[in-house]
Amino acid sequence: MEIDEITEDKKWELRLYVAGKTPKSVTALANLKKYCEEHLKGQYRIEVIDLLVQPQLAEGDQILAIPTLVRKVPEPIRKIIGDLSNEEKVLVGLNIRPA
């Protein structure tokens, strides 16, 4: 949670909000890991937040849908909701690949 990043790197800070180990959440996390390994190797950090454990965190990032992926860094904040099954959309959404 704490933002103690060294901004020298082109760091990607990603947060995945889930609610327990639902199939959708599991799929989303697996997909995310796969894309990051492929495209952002060594430049990313994934933080998984389980709202069942920490419900108070939902308000901060305005989470409604589960699962939601939030790109905190680089700015601006982007949100991708769903199980991230469409690689193209995820990459465009995260601005990894230009649209």
Next chain:
Amino acid sequence: MSITKQNKPAYPTLPKTSTGIIGLDEITEGGLPTGRPTLICGEAGCGKTLMSIEFIVRGAIEFNEPGVFVAFEEKSDELAMNVASLGFDLKKLQEEKMLRVDHVHIDRSEIEETGEYDLEGLFIRLNYAIDSIGAKRIVLDTLENLFAGLDNQAVLRTEIRRLFNWLKEKGVTAIITGEKGDGNSLTRQGLEEYVSDCVILLDHRVINQISTRRLRIIKYRGTVHGTNEYPFLIDEDGISVLPVTSLKLAKQVSTERVSTGIPALDEMLGGKGFYKGGSTLVSGTAGTGKTSISAYFANEACNRGQRCVYFAMEESPNQIIRNMRSIGVDLKKHIDAGLLQFNATRPNMYGLEMHLVAIHKVIKKFKPAVVIMDPITNFINVGSVSEVKNMLVRLIDFLQDEQITVMFTALSLNTIVNEQTDEGVSSLVDSWLLVRDIEFNGERNRGLYVMKARGMKHSNQVREFVISDDGLNLIDVYLGPDGVLTGSARKQQILLEQTGAAIHTHSIGRKDREIARKRKVLEAKIASLNSEYESVEEELNKVYLEDELRKQILEKNREEITRIRRGETATAKPTGGK
């Protein structure tokens, strides 16, 4: 017109949560269904958000039930600012853990959708918000914004259905607001399909440039409720709904009487004045003194120590106070004493219904014994005759319920037509005084008579109504050979009569004296005749006596002669014989 049952059924009925909103609890007969969602829908700006926030705030303040307000539209700061004008201090309530405002922000531009998802995040947030303060009430304002932020309609619909079920399970009383859709649909996204328990429609109509807010309960499962459209008002105290159409004619009546403040008028009304809780109409053409009569009535009520509200529709309070001072009525002192309250509004200020709501509010707050409305005629500017009549019926009903004596004044423009149709209200009121001009002999005077006075003996006379520096008074008009005389003609006639009377007494005196004189003459005559008679009688008597005397003497002489013949002495016994 639904008839409310007085005896409550023995079996348990639907539990209800009181909203604390004035009037709404009456219409819903207790409030919103406890533990179930209620939909409030209507066009933009019709008061949905306000009504729902009031539900939460009143719940927190009046019923000690914490509430969550989930704002999909406004940020919590904005919301706090918007309702601060109504005296709701959201910040304080939040600090006291009685209220939680949760702003749910959805920005389509920063959201990308890919693959399957659900709204578990929203559920978790709501759950957390509810549990953090132990909320009993929740508002989702407005849920439809979800549809603007998310694409997958199928998911949204399933999730909303799930949300409503979840809210029911959670046992919180919920309000969901929704904006009115096109055509017949109540909400844009058809939220009404999901809410089956209670649907309230708010409406904001502008007719003749005058806006009226109305409320209607479209459905309320498992309970009786008012079905009409009810007007409501948003002012500095929040929302007030007016359940105005309880048209049962089962009022309490009083035999107590209240003085009009004009002794002569009381005299005309059986000597005691109006009935308490009754309604009176004073009608007349312009300048006939209607306001003066009502000010007198108000003044009298205050003198008795009762409270009075004066609804002035035409003049400002200061104007009335000044004008009444000129006829010796000091209203200012009653205002200072807190007995009299002026309420001056132009009828065009808002619609009829709004007036009614506003009047209700003032009366409920001030609790007067006497209410004056001067004049009701101007209501015609904001509604048709039948609408005005309707409104006045409801007002009279309400006042009668509260046992408040009311006096209306009405201006009649044309004495012939309006004698019967003063806003059609003349048939509703209990008593009706008519002040009219009597034009005669080159001057205009006021005549007052009692057209009707239900349930009391009243005078059938026209009285002359005089306004002077000393106040109002009623004088018997003079009924002469030339008809009714008023004003200077009446005075003249009275003078004429006085002169006549004086002359009359004078002439009677003279006649008396003449008779006395005549009697004296006659008496003198009688005396002289009497003496004459006596002298004649004496004369006659004298003859009689002489005759008798001669007879005796003759007798004596004959006896003497006889004796002498017999030779007897004078002492010899007479032998008798005649």
